[in-house]
Amino acid sequence: MAEIIRMPRMSDTMEEGNIVAWLKKEGDKVESGQTIAEVETDKATMELDSYTEGVLLHIAVKEGTVPIDGIIAVIGQPGEDWQAAIAASQGSNGASQPASAGSEKPSPAPQPVSSEPLAGESSDQRVKASPLARSIAKEAGVDLGRIQGSGDSGRIVKRDVEAAMQYAPASAAPAPQQAALVPSVVETPAPVPSAPAFSAPVAEGGAYEEVNLSQMRKVIARRLSESKFSAPHVYLTVEINMDKAIQMRTRLNEVAPVKLSFNDLVIKAAALSLRQHPAINASWLGDKIRYHNEVHIGVAVAIEEGLLVPVIRHADMKSLSQINTEVKNQASKAKERKLQPEEMQGNTFTISNLGMFGIEEFTAIINPPDACILAVGGIIEKPVVQNGQIVVGNTMKVTLSCDHRVVDGAKGAAFLQTLRQMLEDPIRMLV
Numbered sequence: 001m002a003e004i005i006r007m008p009r010m011s012d013t014m015e016e017g018n019i020v021a022w023l024k025k026e027g028d029k030v031e032s033g034q035t036i037a038e039v040e041t042d043k044a045t046m047e048l049d050s051y052t053e054g055v056l057l058h059i060a061v062k063e064g065t066v067p068i069d070g071i072i073a074v075i076g077q078p079g080e081d082w083q084a085a086i087a088a089s090q091g092s093n094g095a096s097q098p099a100s101a102g103s104e105k106p107s108p109a110p111q112p113v114s115s116e117p118l119a120g121e122s123s124d125q126r127v128k129a130s131p132l133a134r135s136i137a138k139e140a141g142v143d144l145g146r147i148q149g150s151g152d153s154g155r156i157v158k159r160d161v162e163a164a165m166q167y168a169p170a171s172a173a174p175a176p177q178q179a180a181l182v183p184s185v186v187e188t189p190a191p192v193p194s195a196p197a198f199s200a201p202v203a204e205g206g207a208y209e210e211v212n213l214s215q216m217r218k219v220i221a222r223r224l225s226e227s228k229f230s231a232p233h234v235y236l237t238v239e240i241n242m243d244k245a246i247q248m249r250t251r252l253n254e255v256a257p258v259k260l261s262f263n264d265l266v267i268k269a270a271a272l273s274l275r276q277h278p279a280i281n282a283s284w285l286g287d288k289i290r291y292h293n294e295v296h297i298g299v300a301v302a303i304e305e306g307l308l309v310p311v312i313r314h315a316d317m318k319s320l321s322q323i324n325t326e327v328k329n330q331a332s333k334a335k336e337r338k339l340q341p342e343e344m345q346g347n348t349f350t351i352s353n354l355g356m357f358g359i360e361e362f363t364a365i366i367n368p369p370d371a372c373i374l375a376v377g378g379i380i381e382k383p384v385v386q387n388g389q390i391v392v393g394n395t396m397k398v399t400l401s402c403d404h405r406v407v408d409g410a411k412g413a414a415f416l417q418t419l420r421q422m423l424e425d426p427i428r429m430l431v
Contacts, residue, residue, distance in 0.1 A: 002076030002085035042219035129156035269422035271315035298347030
């Protein structure tokens with residue numbers, strides 16, 4: 001009997017998936033475990049594998065968003081009545097299939113797929129290519145239909161597009177300059193989204209432009225709104241003298257296998273401080289508070305279409321070099337949307353940093369279910385008082401946002417005091 005293929009839940013926070021591309025067309029043979037489509041979730045673009053064998057009888061949604069458990073395709077034996085299978089599925093659920101963007105009404109029979117492009121369909125939509133390759137090709141104005149893929153089954157991957165760009169004619173449209181990925185922590189944005197340059201306009205007027213929201217941006221807006229308006233935030237700020245931290249970083253970089261950043265020092269100092277203040281290393285679970293015995297630091301990484309928060313696990317037990325390497329690797333994977341859901345789960349505390357953008361001080365929105373998030377400003381050179389004398393010093397402000405249901409002001413202040421001691425006398429981190 002024909003098998004109904006539904007949109008699976010591919011991450012813990014996923015409510016709908018966006019079908020980016022089908023790797024199989026109607027009439028193609030499908031084997032168990034074979035990838036049939038690429039789906040954009042709120043966290044990454046992932047491959048959708050089939051767990052049944054047969055022929056792809058019908059694609060219900062060519063592209064667009066589909067809610068969890070929404071019908072997206074039918075797989076069965078050649079000649080099977082896929083319409084009857086859909087009708088039987090809807091009848092067993094006691095409700096009709098909810099409409100979703102890009103869904104199509106069943107036709108009397110599967111239509112043969114022509115080798116020529118359909119009206120309004122580009123060759124790019126028919127070729128096999130990874131989401132990253134499609135994105136790069138679109139921005140560079142490269143026709144995927146003219147590229148020979150080197151991936152599995154002739155699939156076009158990033159390196160194929162980059163090679164084609166090197167030999168593109170001078171008249172080809174240049175790729176727009178992309179914002180550099182910050183391999184560090186950044187502020188969680190306010191719920192009101194700005195118009196990102198990567199989104200395709202859906203409507204234009206003389207004085208405005210509207211853009212579609214990506215799955216990631218939808219979830220960012222929803223989760224931050226829930227956090228800001230459900231968790232009572234309290235903010236605590238301290239100023240830290242970074243003179244000794246600057247000196248230690250300079251000396252460490254003379255012998256370290258990697259070039260350490262100030263973010264690495266902050267992550268390590270925060271992780272060790274959480275060990276001394278377990279009340280901060282906590283989560284609000286609605287009817288109970290969970291105090292974690294392990295320290296897993298979420299590091300918000302900026303990409304063009306939003307934020308991803310990879311987790312540095314057991315950060316208190318890792319060296320500065322290990323933290324540096326892990327953050328860089330995770331940032332690179334985030335840029336290519338290759339982070340897996342498990343790499344962005346389990347954080348017990350989050351760090352956000354806008355210092356590299358010249359921001360001296362700011363407050364961050366708590367990243368649920370964490371009870372706290374640390375906002376890190378830039379290092380500022382200014383006059384300070386030392387031993388009764390005014391001298392030039394380097395200071396950095398940090399602000400701890402606390403869920404007041406979990407963390408009282410006094411406990412947050414004690415944590416910040418320990419964090420300041422760690423960074424003002426960084427030798428403490430090495431013993």
